[in-house]
Amino acid sequence: MAGSIIAAGVAGAAAVLALGLTAAGGAAVESQRIAAVADAAALAAADAASGAVAGEPCARATEVAGAQRASVTLCALDGLVATVTVGARYAGLPVSATARAGPPPVSW
Template sequence: MAGAVAATGVVALTAALSVALVTAGSAHVVSQRVAAAADSAALAAADAASGAATGLPCERASQIGQALGVEISQCQLDELVATVTVVTTFAGLPAEASARAGPPR
């Protein structure tokens, strides 16, 4: 009987640890996805600002963000340099990333 209780405890502990590790891994994947979306949106905005792509810079960033499943929370232009902040949610919590793109100074 004591062995069954110990085995049940080990299985429960292993299951809890597995859930925690999967959640942490998923959070890392989401953070990388949000960072990549911010980079892509900033590049699109900078390209539009420089004339390398058509459209308005922040509208281009918004289109890219929408295609990547994030929302643009901020888009700023300083001459040809675009700074974009994107946000999404993971497990009910906000995940946010910012990126800047433009010509070298």
Template sequence: MAGTVASVGVVACLASFAVGFAVVGGASVAGQRLAGAADAAALAAADAASGAVTGDPCARADEVAAAVGAQVAACDVDRLVATVSVEGSFAGLVLRASARAAPPPSL
């Protein structure tokens, strides 16, 4: 009987660890997806600011972020440098990522 109780305790402990690791893994994936969305949105805004594509830079950033399920929280364009912050959620938590894009420096 004591062995059964110990076995059930070990299985319950391992199951709780597995659930915890799955949640942490899911949050990590959501964070990386959000970082990718921020990068893409900043690149889109920088392209619009440089004239490579038409349109308002922050509107372009919003279009790109929305395509991957994120929302633009902040968009700042200073000359050709675009800084974009996007927000998303995971398990009821708000996640935020930022990125900056600009033309390469001249040599």
């Protein structure tokens, strides 16, 4: 009888640990996905700012982020450099990432 109680406790603890690790892994994947969306949105905004593609830079960033189930929470331009913050939700919690894109800095 004592062995079955211990076995049930070990099985329960393993199930709780597996659930926690699965949630943590999913959060890590979502974090990387949102970072990639922020990169793509910033590149789209920078391309529009430079004239490489038509359109308003922040509208292009919003379009790219929306295609990936994310929303732009901040879009700022400093010349041809675009800084974009995107956000989404994972398991009911907010996830966000910020990226910058533009021409390389001039070095003399």
